[in-house]
Amino acid sequence: MRVVVDTNVLVSSFFGGPPREVIEHWKRGEITLCVSRDLIDEYVDVLDRLGVRADLIHELLDLFASGHNLVFTASTSPLQVLKHDPDDNMLFECAVELEAKVIVTGDKAVRSVERYMDIEVVTPAEFLTCYSK
Secondary structure (H helix, E strand, O other), X not given: OEEEEOHHXXXXXXXXXXXXHHHHHHHOOOOEEEEEHHHHHHHXXXXXXXXOOHHHXXXXXXXXXXXXXXXXXXXXXXXXXXXXXXXXXXXXXXXXXXXXXXXXXXXXXXXXXXXXXXXXXXXXXXXXXXXXX
């Protein structure tokens, strides 16, 4: 299953709980992570600003570079799904471009969309309940 993971979930995965379990599903090959250039840039920027150790960021980038259970798009078509926080539209743009089935997020504004086209928007806990093996 193709999944877009919001930055807040990736960051929270460093602390455990359902976000870590979502990322573990990706690392074990149980889901395919969908990423865009903009999304990877945001992941790295936020992790760096939060002071995550450089070796952990490089480990993540190495996983991305290896294509480990991952599909990538260098560009996406602009969408206007969220008007109040247009930066989060990149999640929907990536999901549409790479035909993801789910966006996993902890962001209430993104979550309020619930469904866009055939893409379901869920929290990490909802994802684990509904989609994990």
